Amino acid sequence: MKQVVTCQEMKFCDSYTIERMGVPSCVLMERAALKVVEELEKRFAGEYKKQKILCVCGSGNNGGDGVAIARILHQHGCQSTIYLAGNPDHRTEEMQRQCQIAANYQVPVVNNLHSEEYTTIVDAIFGVGLTREIKGEYRDLIAELNEMSGWKVAVDLPSGVDGDTGAELGIAFHADLTVTFAFRKAGLCLYPGRKLAGQVIVADVGIYREDGAEPKLFSMEKSDLRELPEKEADGNKGTFGKILAVAGSSGMCGAAFLSASGAFATGVGMVKIVTPEENRIPLQTMLPEAMISCTDDLEKDFDWCDVLVIGPGIGMTVKAADKVQFFLKKAKQEKKPVVLDADGLNLLAENPKWKNYLDSHVILTPHMGEMSRLTGKSIRELKSDRAGAARALAAETGAVCVLKDACTVTAAPDGRAWISLSGNAGMATAGSGDVLSGVLAGMQAMYPETPVEEKDTGFYAALGVLLHGAGGDQAAVRKGMAGMKAGDIACGVAEILKEQQNF
Ligand SMILES: NC(=O)C1=CN([C@@H]2O[C@H](COP(=O)(O)OP(=O)(O)OC[C@H]3O[C@@H](n4cnc5c(N)ncnc54)[C@H](O)[C@@H]3O)[C@@H](O)[C@H]2O)[C@@H](O)CC1
Numbered sequence: 001m002k003q004v005v006t007c008q009e010m011k012f013c014d015s016y017t018i019e020r021m022g023v024p025s026c027v028l029m030e031r032a033a034l035k036v037v038e039e040l041e042k043r044f045a046g047e048y049k050k051q052k053i054l055c056v057c058g059s060g061n062n063g064g065d066g067v068a069i070a071r072i073l074h075q076h077g078c079q080s081t082i083y084l085a086g087n088p089d090h091r092t093e094e095m096q097r098q099c100q101i102a103a104n105y106q107v108p109v110v111n112n113l114h115s116e117e118y119t120t121i122v123d124a125i126f127g128v129g130l131t132r133e134i135k136g137e138y139r140d141l142i143a144e145l146n147e148m149s150g151w152k153v154a155v156d157l158p159s160g161v162d163g164d165t166g167a168e169l170g171i172a173f174h175a176d177l178t179v180t181f182a183f184r185k186a187g188l189c190l191y192p193g194r195k196l197a198g199q200v201i202v203a204d205v206g207i208y209r210e211d212g213a214e215p216k217l218f219s220m221e222k223s224d225l226r227e228l229p230e231k232e233a234d235g236n237k238g239t240f241g242k243i244l245a246v247a248g249s250s251g252m253c254g255a256a257f258l259s260a261s262g263a264f265a266t267g268v269g270m271v272k273i274v275t276p277e278e279n280r281i282p283l284q285t286m287l288p289e290a291m292i293s294c295t296d297d298l299e300k301d302f303d304w305c306d307v308l309v310i311g312p313g314i315g316m317t318v319k320a321a322d323k324v325q326f327f328l329k330k331a332k333q334e335k336k337p338v339v340l341d342a343d344g345l346n347l348l349a350e351n352p353k354w355k356n357y358l359d360s361h362v363i364l365t366p367h368m369g370e371m372s373r374l375t376g377k378s379i380r381e382l383k384s385d386r387a388g389a390a391r392a393l394a395a396e397t398g399a400v401c402v403l404k405d406a407c408t409v410t411a412a413p414d415g416r417a418w419i420s421l422s423g424n425a426g427m428a429t430a431g432s433g434d435v436l437s438g439v440l441a442g443m444q445a446m447y448p449e450t451p452v453e454e455k456d457t458g459f460y461a462a463l464g465v466l467l468h469g470a471g472g473d474q475a476a477v478r479k480g481m482a483g484m485k486a487g488d489i490a491c492g493v494a495e496i497l498k499e500q501q502n503f
C-alpha cells in the first residue's frame with residue numbers, strides 16, 4: 001500500500017522540504033532531473049550516443065526539470081536539445097536559473113520541433129502546477145508532440161493530465177513512461193490519466209511527508225496481497241466463515257452462483273444461498289458445495305451466517321424489497337458485516353429511508369449507473385472525480401463505498417480511500433460484479449476473531465477489490481481479455497491465493 005497525493009499535497013510537501021527543512025529548491029530539481037536521466041539511460045543502454053532527445057519545457061518548475069534533464073544528458077555526451085514553450089516573462093526563478101546553466105553549458109535550443117528527427121521526446125511542459133484547461137499555443141504544441149514518432153517520456157505528470165482526478169484538461173501528452181517525483185499523484189492512478197501516463201516510476205528525490213499529516217489516499221498493488229491473513233491450520237468449516245448470499249430471482253440464478261463462487265474462492269467454510277425455489281435445482285447442479293434455502297424462515301438463515309451478501313440478481317419486486325429490508329435491519333441490530341450489491345443498491349435508491357440501516361459494517365458496491373441512481377449525480381460528473389464521489393457517499397452513509405469502474409476506488413467513512421491498480425478491461429463482463437460481492441464477503445470472513453466494530457472494513461474491502469482485480473489479471477493470462485468470463489475471475493482469485501500460500 002503506497003501513499004498517493006493530490007497536487008496540493010505535493011506542493012505542500014515541496015514547500016515544507018524547501019522552506020521548513022531548508023533543502024534548496026535547486027537541489028530537489030537536480031535530484032529530480034538526475035532520476036529522469038537515470039531512467040532514460042537505462043533504456044538507451046549501449047545505443048547511448050545515437051539518441052536524439054528533445055526536451056520540451058514550459059515556463060514553470062516542471063520546465064526547469066526539463067532544462068536540467070537536457071543539460072545533464074548533454075554533459076553525458078547525448079545529443080539533447082531544448083524547446084522552450086510559453087512566455088519567457090512567466091518563467092519561475094528556478095526555470096530562469098536552469099536556462100542560464102544550460103546556456104553556460106551551451107546546450108542547443110531549437111524553436112522548430114521538426115528541425116530533426118528525435119528518438120525521444122521529454123514532456124516537461126506542465127506538472128502539478130496545471131490549473132486550467134489547455135488552449136491555444138500549448139494545445140497545438142501537445143497535439144504536435146503526440147503526432148511525432150519517438151519514445152515519449154513525461155516528467156512528473158503527462159502535461160494535460162489533472163493530477164488529482166486523472167481527467168484530460170483539453171488535451172494531454174501521450175506518454176510511454178512517466179517518472180513522477182516522491183509520491184504517485186492520484187491522477188496517475190485514475191483513468192484516463194493512468195492510461196496517458198504509460199508505465200509509472202515513482203522516484204525518490206528527497207521529498208517526504210515530514211509534517212505529521214495523516215495520509216488519506218493509497219494505491220493498492222498486487223504485492224499488497226501479502227497483507228492477507230494466513231489460513232489457520234486448526235480451523236474448520238465453521239471457523240472459516242459462513243456466508244449468506246441473498247441472491248437470484250426467477251430466471252436469474254447465475255448472479256447467485258457467481259457470488260457464491262467468489263466467496264468460495266477466498267476460502268470461506270460454507271455458503272448458503274437464499275433464493276426462490278425455482279433456482280434450487282440449477283444451483284445445486286452447478287454448485288453442490290453451496291447450501292440452498294428457499295423457505296421464508298429468514299430469521300434462521302440470518303442467525304446461521306457470519307457475513308451477508310445482499311442483492312446480486314435479486315430483482316426489484318416487492319418480495320425482494322421485503323427480504324432486503326429484513327436482512328439490512330437485522331444486520332444493523334446485530335452488527336453483522338453486509339455487502340450490499342446490484343439490485344440491493346437499486347432498492348436502496350428507491351427507499352432512501354433504508355440509509356438508517358447503513359453503518360461501517362456495510363459495504364456498498366455500486367457501479368457508475370447504480371452510483372448515479374443512489375446519488376442523483378450524472379455518470380459524467382461522477383467520472384470527473386471518482387475518489388471524491390466514493391468518499392462523499394461513504395461520509396454521507398457511514399458505510400464503506402466500493403465505486404466500481406475501470407479503476408475501482410474504495411472509500412471508508414473516515415475519509416481514507418484506496419485505488420486498486422490491479423485488473424484489466426476483460427473484467428468488464430457480465431457477472432464480474434457478482435464475483436466481487438462474494439470475494440468482499442469472503443474477505444470480511446477472513447478475520448473471524450475481530451468484532452465487527454473493530455474491523456477495518458474499508459481496508460479489507462480494498463484488499464478484496466485488489467484480490468478480485470488480481471484474479472481478473474490471472475484469468476486474462478489464461479483465457480485472454482476477450483475470452484475470459486466472470487467464472488474465470490473466481491478461478492483466478494483462487495489461483496492468486498494459492499500463489500500466496502507456502503504449501
Ligand atoms: N522545487 C520544487 O518545488 C520542485 C518542483 N518540481 C517540479 O515542478 C513542478 C511544479 O512546478 P510549478 O508549480 O512551477 O508548476 P508547473 O511547472 O507544473 O506549471 C506552472 C505554470 O503553468 C501555468 N499554467 C497552469 N495551467 C496552465 C494552462 N492550462 N495553460 C497555460 N499555462 C498554465 C501556470 O500559470 C504556471 O506558470 C512539479 O510538477 C515538478 O515537476 C521538481 O523539480 C521537484 C522540486
Ligand SMILES: [K+]
Pocket residue numbers: 062123124125126127154155156157158159
Ligand atoms: K510534464
